[in-house]
Amino acid sequence: SQTIHQWPATLVQPVGSPLSLECTVEGTSNPNLYWYRQAAGRGLQLLFYSVGIGQISSEVPQNLSASRPQDRQFILSSKKLLLSDSGFYLCAWSPGQGLFNIQYFGAGTRLSVL
Amino acid sequence: GESVGLHLPTLSVQEGDNSIINCAYSNSASDYFIWYKQESGKGPQFIIDIRSNMDKRQGQRVTVLLNKTVKHLSLQIAATQPGDSAVYFCAENMGYGQNFVFGPGTRLSVLP
Numbered sequence: 001s002q003t004i005h006q007w008p009a010t011l012v013q014p015v016g017s018p019l020s021l022e023c024t025v026e027g028t029s030n031p032n033l034y035w036y037r038q039a040a041g042r043g044l045q046l047l048f049y050s051v052g053i054g055q056i057s058s059e060v061p062q063n064l065s066a067s068r069p070q071d072r073q074f075i076l077s078s079k080k081l082l083l084s085d086s087g088f089y090l091c092a093w094s095p096g097q098g099l100f101n102i103q104y105f106g107a108g109t110r111l112s113v114l
Numbered sequence: 115g116e117s118v119g120l121h122l123p124t125l126s127v128q129e130g131d132n133s134i135i136n137c138a139y140s141n142s143a144s145d146y147f148i149w150y151k152q153e154s155g156k157g158p159q160f161i162i163d164i165r166s167n168m169d170k171r172q173g174q175r176v177t178v179l180l181n182k183t184v185k186h187l188s189l190q191i192a193a194t195q196p197g198d199s200a201v202y203f204c205a206e207n208m209g210y211g212q213n214f215v216f217g218p219g220t221r222l223s224v225l226p
Contacts (some may be wrong), residue, residue: 006157034213042218043203043216043217043218043219044158044203044216046213046214049213059213090157090158092157099146100146100163100165100207102148102160102163103148103160103205103214104160105150105157105158105159106157107156107157108155108156108157110155
């Protein structure tokens with residue numbers, strides 16, 4: 001069966017520090033991968049998605065970047081965190097082929113920038 | 115855990131009653147819909163999905179209804195249990211190659 005791992009679960013970082021959140025998927029090949037941010041009282045905002053190694057699409061301009069160095073690894077990064085980067089970050093995957101594909105989410109990372 | 119949805123609409127139901135959670139979607143071209151359940155501090159979990167060529171789909175204790183005329187989606191939970199307490203999101207997909215758009219969510223609170 002497929003599983004998705006996301007870490008760390010919580011992170012407290014000072015303003016201006018770098019960020020690296022990692023997400024890995026097991027049990028599938030060529031998945032589509034996603035990074036979302038969830039603010040309190042709001043739905044999920046798509047930040048980045050990837051359909052293959054090295055292929056990254058950004059949905060919103062921001063202080064963050066994403067990379068996919070391996071087929072089942074997706075990394076969310078920042079060189080200098082802002083206060084507004086605080087939030088709950090979710091990684092998700094879906095099958096790479098097919099028309100109607102469910103997205104499966106990781107457990108999330110709560111990021112607090114102080 | 116993460117305080118998801120501090121100002122979300124809240125639905126309170128008595129344990130054992132049926133729950134109905136509603137969602138208005140935005141795009142008449144959307145052809146695939148998913149309901150997710152999110153417990154505090156956790157990632158969303160898939161509950162049930164429905165394609166636009168269907169009006170109703172049933173799962174275990176859950177039913178999703180789709181009304182394309184008024185762009186409305188609902189999730190019915192039968193015999194609601196304390197473990198059903200969570201935030202529920204609907205998500206719409208506007209077709210192949212498109213990404214999902216998520217609703218703001220509804221908090222379901224089950225009263226003993």
